[in-house]
Amino acid sequence: MTLIFAHRGAAGTYPENTMDAFIAAEKSNADGIELDVQLSKDGEIVVIHDETVNRTTNGKGFVKDYLLKDLQKLNASYQSKSLKTLFKAPHIPSLREVFEWMKTNNLLCNIELKTGKIEYPLIEEKVIQLIREYHYEERIIISSFNHYSIIHCYRLAPEVEIAPLYSDGLFMPWIYASSIHAKAIHPNYKIAPDDIITSAMEYGIQVRPYTVNKEKDINRLLKLSCSAIITDFPEEAIQLRNAYTK
Ligand code: G3P
Numbered sequence: 001m002t003l004i005f006a007h008r009g010a011a012g013t014y015p016e017n018t019m020d021a022f023i024a025a026e027k028s029n030a031d032g033i034e035l036d037v038q039l040s041k042d043g044e045i046v047v048i049h050d051e052t053v054n055r056t057t058n059g060k061g062f063v064k065d066y067l068l069k070d071l072q073k074l075n076a077s078y079q080s081k082s083l084k085t086l087f088k089a090p091h092i093p094s095l096r097e098v099f100e101w102m103k104t105n106n107l108l109c110n111i112e113l114k115t116g117k118i119e120y121p122l123i124e125e126k127v128i129q130l131i132r133e134y135h136y137e138e139r140i141i142i143s144s145f146n147h148y149s150i151i152h153c154y155r156l157a158p159e160v161e162i163a164p165l166y167s168d169g170l171f172m173p174w175i176y177a178s179s180i181h182a183k184a185i186h187p188n189y190k191i192a193p194d195d196i197i198t199s200a201m202e203y204g205i206q207v208r209p210y211t212v213n214k215e216k217d218i219n220r221l222l223k224l225s226c227s228a229i230i231t232d233f234p235e236e237a238i239q240l241r242n243a244y245t246k
């Protein structure tokens with residue numbers, strides 16, 4: 001069965017990477033959530049997509065220049081006018097807050113390390129330490145476009161699954177994945193044709209394309225029994241999966 005991961009939570013209808021979005025994903029019966037992490041000035045792991053707070057909040061500046069307590073005073077619903085109107089000042093969660101909430105459910109969680117632009121000191125160590133503290137080794141997948149970051153995580157904690165993200169053509173990605181001890185690949189769905197998905201899965205590498213929002217694209221992946229899809233609209237994806245498996 002194709003698992004459904006809610007991208008930045010149910011980001012198509014809720015403020016991305018907020019508790020509202022994650023709770024909505026759980027309510028839609030998604031199998032997992034995807035979220036993005038950066039580090040605050042005081043070295044706390046915070047859940048936000050961009051390196052700055054400019055797009056998604058009412059603040060300005062780099063995440064790395066804010067203390068956690070100040071980041072959490074910002075309103076994290078600013079990515080669209082309609083969300084800003086509908087939601088009353090959701091805050092930027094810490095990863096710890098998300099992990100506390102995960103005690104109340106069985107969701108999987110794909111943590112994307114946003115280490116492509118800014119070098120966050122010890123972010124990999126901090127994420128691994130928190131996963132171990134909560135004993136979530138079986139529930140977490142760590143991904144990143146920065147493959148050095150996920151390889152570093154594997155070296156720190158081989159028991160935690162890693163998966164490379166990529167958005168350009170990669171030749172025989174299943175060979176590359178297994179060479180870095182990844183059990184899955186997370187390609188942009190546009191560069192994941194059927195034969196790549198099938199070959200990877202036959203080789204024993206799971207495939208979780210992102211960000212798959214259109215019905216025809218979701219149906220293509222369901223038809224292939226693709227391992228998982230990452231979507232902004234988990235509720236719709238689950239309805240399509242239900243219809244497909246009837
Ligand atoms: O993890 C898949 C996807 O989230 C990667 O792209 O920019 O939405 O973080 P982005």
Ligand code: CA
Pocket residue numbers: 034035036112
């Ligand atoms: Ca992401």
